[in-house]
Amino acid sequence: MDQAKFLPDASLAAWLAELSAARLVLAPRREGGAVVFKPYDPAVPLELTRDATVPPKGAVFPACEELMRYRRVKDPEKPGQPLLEVEESLPEGGVVVFGSRPCGARGFTVYDRVFDAGGLNDPYYAARRKATAFVTLACREAGSACFCHWVGSGPADPDGSDVLLTQVPGGYVVRAVTEKGAALVGSGLFSPADRREGEEAAAHAKARESLDDPRDLAPARQALLDAFDDMEFWSQLSAKCLSCGACTYLCPTCYCFNITDEAQGNEGARLRTWDNCMSFQFTLEASGHNPRPTKAHRLKNRVGHKFSYYPGLHGGAIACCGCGRCIRSCPVGVDIRQLVLAAVERAREKSHD
DSSP: OOOOEEEEGGGHHHHHHHHHTTSEEEEEEEETTEEEEEEOOTTSOOOOSSOOSSOGGGGTSOSEEEEEEEEEEEETTEEEEEEEEEEEOOOOSOEEEEEEOHHHHHHHHHHHHHHEETTEEOHHHHHHHHHEEEEEEOOSSOOTTOOGGGGTOOTTOOTTOSEEEEEETTEEEEEEOSHHHHTTSOSTTOEEOTTHHHHHHHHHHHHHHTSOOOOOOTTHHHHHHHTTTOHHHHHHHTTTOOOOOHHHHTOTTOOOEEEEEEEETTEEEEEEEEOOTTSGGGGOOTTSOOSSOSHHHHHHHHHHIIIIIHHHHTTTOOSOOOOOHHHHTOTTOOOHHHHHHHHHHHHHHHHTO
């Protein structure tokens, strides 16, 4: 990609204004005690000092989206046989998500393998993914719940980003990661980074040093499979879980969904909405049978999917970006790191029996 550029602090608002002229720009701002992505408004202060409470996954995978509208009409040649008119609701327009941390954008690499790879294509996801660019901000220091380095990432990981910004004295070092990103940084507001590349490297090193020592998660894939039928083990780990679903709704890599029809008379719409695998109703069958009847079964599935089943299907890639949102936002302090390590420790103890 292009060489590193420099954007002064004083030019940030002008750059966002330029981007907003051609597309929707989503930027982080405070709402109550949360940091959320909303359409950029120069009159509303940006919140770039802390990671967003909610990841930017809604930009590409909305919490609720209309897939199509339908209408029943009469067939003039066969009055007793109605026709069904269907109109797809494919998304339109470009979007730039500004100010996410790298882990928020990296989450979409997990989605890509499911919705737009290997000959399988979800047209709604693919259209939004193609039309959305991510301008991420490298972390200055790790939070207490961050573990991106456990899953092969880091505070300045460009994977999933189109442009990566690093804060340095007086502004930002800007690197285009993709061709899509290069098209966003052609403005005259930028200048060559020159000596500031050293400051960029120092900022990345400082952020990396703020992380604890990583744990090896390679044994987790088999360890979780080995613990699959040990419901006593999972019951102990899930004892304090409330099944509230905060972990799933705030996760940048959770992609479970439900599809429902909302109809009124002869017209209606088909909607896709986020779903929550920690809910009792997620696997409840019409017969009343539920293959995951307890929260222990559901927590086992959630952890197993991210660190065992998904890696088994996708070449070892872990379906977790280590952002720590599920840890920070859990009302009872369930820590997914502890769950995975407990399975690894269980396997180690069993091997010595």
